[in-house]
Structures are given as C-alpha cells and as structure tokens.
Amino acid sequence: MSDIDLLVKRSRGGDPRAVARLISLVENDSPELPDVMAALVAHAGTAAVVGITGSPGVGKSTMTSALVSAYRAERKRVGVLAVDPSSPFTGGALLGDRVRMQEHAMDREVYIRSMATRGHLGGLAAATPQAVRVLDAAGCEVILIETVGVGQSEIEIAALADTTIVLLAPGMGDGIQAAKAGILEVGDVFGVNKADHDGAEHVVRDLKAMTRMVERAAGDWRQPIVSTVASAGRGIDEMMEAITKHREWLTDSGELGRRRRRRVRDEIEALALTTLRQRFSDLHGDDRLDTLADRVLLGELNPYSAAEEIVATVS
Amino acid sequence: MSDIDLLVKRSRGGDPRAVARLISLVENDSPELPDVMAALVAHAGTAAVVGITGSPGVGKSTMTSALVSAYRAERKRVGVLAVDPSSPFTGGALLGDRVRMQEHAMDREVYIRSMATRGHLGGLAAATPQAVRVLDAAGCEVILIETVGVGQSEIEIAALADTTIVLLAPGMGDGIQAAKAGILEVGDVFGVNKADHDGAEHVVRDLKAMTRMVERAAGDWRQPIVSTVASAGRGIDEMMEAITKHREWLTDSGELGRRRRRRVRDEIEALALTTLRQRFSDLHGDDRLDTLADRVLLGELNPYSAAEEIVATVS
Numbered sequence: 152m153s154d155i156d157l158l159v160k161r162s163r164g165g166d167p168r169a170v171a172r173l174i175s176l177v178e179n180d181s182p183e184l185p186d187v188m189a190a191l192v193a194h195a196g197t198a199a200v201v202g203i204t205g206s207p208g209v210g211k212s213t214m215t216s217a218l219v220s221a222y223r224a225e226r227k228r229v230g231v232l233a234v235d236p237s238s239p240f241t242g243g244a245l246l247g248d249r250v251r252m253q254e255h256a257m258d259r260e261v262y263i264r265s266m267a268t269r270g271h272l273g274g275l276a277a278a279t280p281q282a283v284r285v286l287d288a289a290g291c292e293v294i295l296i297e298t299v300g301v302g303q304s305e306i307e308i309a310a311l312a313d314t315t316i317v318l319l320a321p322g323m324g325d326g327i328q329a330a331k332a333g334i335l336e337v338g339d340v341f342g343v344n345k346a347d348h349d350g351a352e353h354v355v356r357d358l359k360a361m362t363r364m365v366e367r368a369a370g371d372w373r374q375p376i377v378s379t380v381a382s383a384g385r386g387i388d389e390m391m392e393a394i395t396k397h398r399e400w401l402t403d404s405g406e407l408g409r410r411r412r413r414r415v416r417d418e419i420e421a422l423a424l425t426t427l428r429q430r431f432s433d434l435h436g437d438d439r440l441d442t443l444a445d446r447v448l449l450g451e452l453n454p455y456s457a458a459e460e461i462v463a464t465v466s
Numbered sequence: 467m468s469d470i471d472l473l474v475k476r477s478r479g480g481d482p483r484a485v486a487r488l489i490s491l492v493e494n495d496s497p498e499l500p501d502v503m504a505a506l507v508a509h510a511g512t513a514a515v516v517g518i519t520g521s522p523g524v525g526k527s528t529m530t531s532a533l534v535s536a537y538r539a540e541r542k543r544v545g546v547l548a549v550d551p552s553s554p555f556t557g558g559a560l561l562g563d564r565v566r567m568q569e570h571a572m573d574r575e576v577y578i579r580s581m582a583t584r585g586h587l588g589g590l591a592a593a594t595p596q597a598v599r600v601l602d603a604a605g606c607e608v609i610l611i612e613t614v615g616v617g618q619s620e621i622e623i624a625a626l627a628d629t630t631i632v633l634l635a636p637g638m639g640d641g642i643q644a645a646k647a648g649i650l651e652v653g654d655v656f657g658v659n660k661a662d663h664d665g666a667e668h669v670v671r672d673l674k675a676m677t678r679m680v681e682r683a684a685g686d687w688r689q690p691i692v693s694t695v696a697s698a699g700r701g702i703d704e705m706m707e708a709i710t711k712h713r714e715w716l717t718d719s720g721e722l723g724r725r726r727r728r729r730v731r732d733e734i735e736a737l738a739l740t741t742l743r744q745r746f747s748d749l750h751g752d753d754r755l756d757t758l759a760d761r762v763l764l765g766e767l768n769p770y771s772a773a774e775e776i777v778a779t780v781s
Contacts, residue, residue, distance in 0.1 A: 184770070185768060185770035185771070188768040188769055188770060189768035189770075189771070192762060192765045192766075192767070192768045192769070193765030193766075194765070195765070196763060196765065280769075281769075411763060412756060412759045412760065412763065413759075415759040415762045415763055415769065415772075416755050416756065416758075416759045418762075418769050419755065419758055419759060419762070419769050419772045419773050419776055420746060420755070420773075420776070422769055422770060422772075422773035423746070423773040423774075423776040423777050423780075424742075424743075424746065425773075426773060426774070426777050427739075427742050427777060427780075428739075431735060431738070431739065440731050440734065440735070441727060441731065443731075443734055444727045444728075444730040444731045444734060445727065447507060447730045447733075447734070448511060448726055448727065448730055450507045450508030450509070450510070450511065451507075451508075452507070453500060453503040453504035453507045454503055454507070454595075454596075454730065454733050454734050454737055455499070455500035455503060455504075455737060456500070456504070457730075457734045457737075458734050458735075458737035458738040458740075458741055459738075459741070461734060461735070461738040462738050462741050462742060465738075465742075
C-alpha cells in the first residue's frame with residue numbers, strides 16, 4: 152500500500168492527524184494531489200457544505216462555534232474550514248478563532264482547520280473544494296466554511312457551498328452597504344447577529360425590504376432572515392431550522408445537484424487554467440517567445456499570429 | 467483597398483480622426499484588431515515611449531503637458547495616452563486632464579487620447595502596446611503614457627515604457643511610503659514636483675537615501691532625481707535632459723532592445739492567455755464540462771484527470 156493510500160485509509164478511519172496531513176497537501180498544492188484526489192473521489196459527495204460569510208466583526212467565528220455545538224448535539228461529525236484567501240500564513244484573526252473554537256478542540260468528531268490558499272496555484276477555486284473533499288471522505292456529515300466577506304471571496308465561497316449564510320450585525324455602518332454589494336445574491340440565509348444591540352431591528356427591516364424587491368418565480372427559495380445572539384446561543388435553533396429547510400428545498404428542487412455539478416466544474420476549470428498557465432511559464436525557459444517577439448519587432452509577424460503560435464505550442 | 471488598409475493609410479498620413487478610430491478599435495477589442503496590427507506592425511518600432519506615473523495629485527497631467535510643450539519646441543510629433551486601467555469610461559479626472567491639455571488641443575502634431583482598458587479582454591498588458599503601436603505607426607516620435615500609480619498599474623506601465631518617470635510631491639503624506647511600495651524598482655527617473663512647496667527637500671533627501679541603498683553593478687543606470695514645478699515650467703529642461711540621458715544609456719547598454727522584446731513578449735502572452743480563456747468560456751455552451759463534472763461526482767474520475775481532458779479539448 153502506498154503512503155497516499157495509507158493516509159487516505161487512516162483519514163477515512165477518522166484519524167485527525169491523517170486528515171490534517173491531507174489538507175496540508177491541498178494547501179501546498181502538493182504534486183501528490185492528483186493521487187490523493189483519485190483515492191478520495193469515490194468516498195466523497197454526501198456532506199452538507201455550509202458557507203458562513205460576512206464583514207469582519209459580525210461574529211462569524213462565534214456563529215460557527217455555536218453551529219458546531221448544535222450539530223454535535225445531533226451526534227453529527229463536523230468539519231470546519233476557516234479559509235483566508237489572502238494570507239499566506241494563518242493570520243492573527245485565526246488565533247482568536249481558535250480560542251473561540253477551543254470548546255471543540257478535544258472533540259474527536261470535530262475537525263477544525265484554518266487554511267491559506269495563496270500557495271495553491273489554482274487559488275480558492277481549486278483548493279477549497281479539494282479540502283472539502285478530504286473532510287467529506289473522512290466522514291464529516293456537515294462541513295462549515297467560514298470566510299471573511301471582502302472583495303470577491305464571499306462570491307467564491309457562495310459558489311462552493313450548498314447553503315451560504317450571510318451574517319450581518321448592527322452598528323457596523325455597513326448593514327445596507329454590504330447587502331447592496333452583491334450579498335443579496337449570494338445569501339441563502341441571512342443572519343442578523345448581535346440582535347441585542349441597538350439598531351438590529353433596523354438591519355432586519357432593511358434586509359426585508361431588499362429581499363422583497365428580488366423577483367422570484369413560484370418554487371424559488373425565499374431567503375429567511377434570522378436574528379441571533381450567537382455568543383449567548385440565542386437564535387441558533389432558528390438558524391439550524393433555516394439551514395435544514397434550505398437543504399430540503401435544495402434536494403426537492405434539484406438545485407443541490409446543479410450546485411454540486413457547478414462546484415466541480417469550477418474546480419476542473421481552475422485546474423485546467425492552472426495547467427495552461429504553468430505551460431506558459433515553462434516557455435520562459437526556452438527561446439520560442441523571444442524568437443516570436445523579435446519577428447514582431449522586425450515587422451514580419453503580427454502579435455495575434457504570434458499568440459496563435461504560442462497557443463499551439465502549449466497545447 | 468479594404469476599410470482597415472484605408473484607415474491605416476490615413477493614420478500614417480497623419481489624419482487624427484483615423485488615429486482616434488484605430489485606438490477605439492484597440493479599446494473595444496475589435497475583431498478587426500488582428501488585421502489592424504498586421505497592417506501596422508511593419509511601420510512601428512521607432513517611437514520613444516515614456517511612462518509617467520505617481521499618486522493622485524502629484525501633478526502627472528501638468529508634467530505631461532509641460533513635456534509635450536518641450537517636445538513640440540523640438541518639432542517632434544507627440545502622442546499622449548492617458549491610461550485608466552479600471553474605469554470603463556473616461557472618468558472625471560480625465561476631464562480635468564483635458565482642460566490642462568487644452569493648449570495642445572489645436573496642434574495637429576499632438577495626439578491626445580484617454581483610454582479605458584477594461585473592455586479589452588487582454589487588459590492593460592495587451593491594449594496599451596497596441597495603442598502605442600497605432601501612435602508609433604502614425605509617426606509619433608515620442609509617446610507619453612500617463613497612468614495613476616495605484617495597485618499594480620504602475621508596474622505594468624513600467625513594463626510597457628522605455629523610460630518610466632515616477633513623480634512624487636511633498637505633503638502627500640506618502641513620499642516615502644510610495645517609494646517603498648515598489649516604486650524604487652520601476653522608476654528610471656524620479657521627479658519631485660511642486661518643489662516650491664514645504665517639505666520638497668525632505669522628499670528629495672529620502673529618495674537620495676533610498677536610491678543609494680540599491681546595489682548596482684558598474685554600467686548600471688543611476689536614477690536621477692529632478693526637482694520640478696511643472697505648472698510654472700521649472701525643471702522641465704532638466705527633466706528632458708534626464709530622459710535623453712536615459713535613452714542614450716538604453717541604446718548604448720543594449721537595454722532598449724531587451725525592454726522592447728519584453729514588451730512584445732508580454733503582449734503576445736496576454737493575447738495567448740486571452741485566446742485560451744475564450745476557448746474555456748466557449749466550452750460553457752456545450753456539455754463536455756458537465757459530463758466530466760458528473761463523472762467526478764460519481765467518483766469515477768478525479769478532477770485532475772478531468773482538467774487534463776479539458777486542456778486537451780481547448781488545445
């Protein structure tokens with residue numbers, strides 16, 4: 152049995168160190184990844200993948216921790232991926248997360264992992280589904296992906312999750328702003344956390360007004376808005392119920408299959424584009440590009456024809 | 467004679483409307499661009515390309531206008547490209563530029579054009595060298611490219627220009643900051659504009675200290691620091707002299723040939739990558755990606771093998 156097969160076997164048996172080792176291989180874009188994925192692919196595909204996103208400070212980690220407790224009360228094995236798309240290291244914020252996650256640290260049925268994706272050539276789009284596949288094959292019934300909603304990352308996470316929770320909080324000065332910036336489209340469930348703070352009803356009201364404006368056909372999902380105080384465990388039952396309802400809708404409507412297919416398509420595309428980019432940079436080692444550039448400079452060749460020759464070369 | 471040939475002939479004859487029309491074709495990534503470039507490529511390659519970059523408010527447009535006047539005094543035909551990498555429109559700032567450029571507006575030997583590159587699939591890296599080629603073939607002996615130094619754009623512009631002027635000014639609170647953020651590497655000539663304002667000597671001193679720390683071999687270019695008050699025409703002679711000296715060094719050292727080759731290489735690569743991306747999005751129309759994704763979901767195929775099949779398909 153090869154090292155990889157052994158590692159996969161141990162991870163499927165629930166060995167947390169084997170799971171951690173496989174996710175490190177994903178994170179570092181290891182040359183062994185194709186073999187790892189080939190060994191895992193037949194054992195994955197059943198976990199429910201829930202994304203949790205929102206601006207810094209809305210309470211994503213507290214909510215994640217509260218949801219882990221709720222799933223553990225149902226005796227489910229849970230995986231948590233804290234994805235930091237920009238940091239090459241596990242940043243300071245994630246240290247804080249780990250403290251909040253400490254109550255689950257000794258629970259062998261909970262895998263918690265913060266992951267940087269910068270080392271991965273395919274970026275977030277390839278690394279995250281691969282890490283999800285590792286946890287899925289390791290028997291996690293639920294996988295929570297937590298990522299900060301800045302720039303494009305919340306849209307990318309939404310493309311990776313079956314259910315995306317967008318978390319807001321009052322007093323962030325960005326309740327409506329955030330909602331305007333594309334968050335309406337990515338959220339399957341909205342959470343208004345810190346609901347005991349001033350202005351929470353205001354955020355709920357704004358969200359309600361905005362979700363009402365979205366045109367929907369009969370049978371479309373209607374995004375629920377759940378008020379929570381995650382730090383005190385308030386509203387978590389309602390949040391769990393909203394996630395469960397969304398999952399039922401996903402299954403009944405056939406949307407689950409479409410989302411999972413799209414996720415794999417995105418992963419394949421990211422890997423294919425990475426392969427082609429790699430071939431481009433390999434070209435820098437030889438003189439074909441230089442020769443073509445010189446012919447363009449001499450006026451013998453136009454740059455589009457040169458590009459066609461390069462495309463033919465890397466193909 | 468085809469429309470394109472006629473347009474190219476008229477632009478080479480100095481018809482500003484033909485030049486403007488060709489740059490619009492570049493900006494909009496017209497399907498006729500390969501024919502345009504094929505017709506132009508034999509007539510381009512002699513213009514001196516000077517990039518001017520710096521933070522907002524340092525006086526880039528005023529400097530550009532002053533340099534245009536200086537080149538016109540030498541009876542040179544001048545092209546000016548104001549490149550705005552992010553805006554899909556000619557933004558508000560460029561309206562201001564146009565006012566400042568008004569003194570040259572009636573001069574038929576000066577082509578001024580603001581250009582947005584977002585519409586171009588290859589982005590800045592492909593659109594700018596193509597626009598430079600249009601102006602070059604139209605007989606411009608000098609082409610000034612003005613771009614705001616934010617994010618990556620100043621590095622991209624430096625890769626496109628023969629000579630890059632990095633402009634700083636006192637009181638921007640970012641003299642040293644800007645210089646630290648990669649500007650030391652991209653500047654061939656530093657201009658400290660608004661030299662009559664408080665703190666200008668401070669900026670000059672900091673720049674001197676920093677350029678001294680860069681290790682150089684014998685024969686390497688030593689970046690001059692020129693103090694200017696562009697709005698009053700002060701220091702412009704010195705700036706012109708620095709540009710001329712840099713050009714002599716480029717020619718004598720062989721660096722000019724290397725930079726031009728690199729520019730064309732970058733253009734070819736950007737076009738090739740665009741072609742491949744295009745083939746990817748064409749795939750979305752058929753069901754090959756879906757079929758592969760379904761096989762991965764069924765556990766029959768690993769995503770890397772699927773990616774290889776896609777690479778083979780687009781090749």
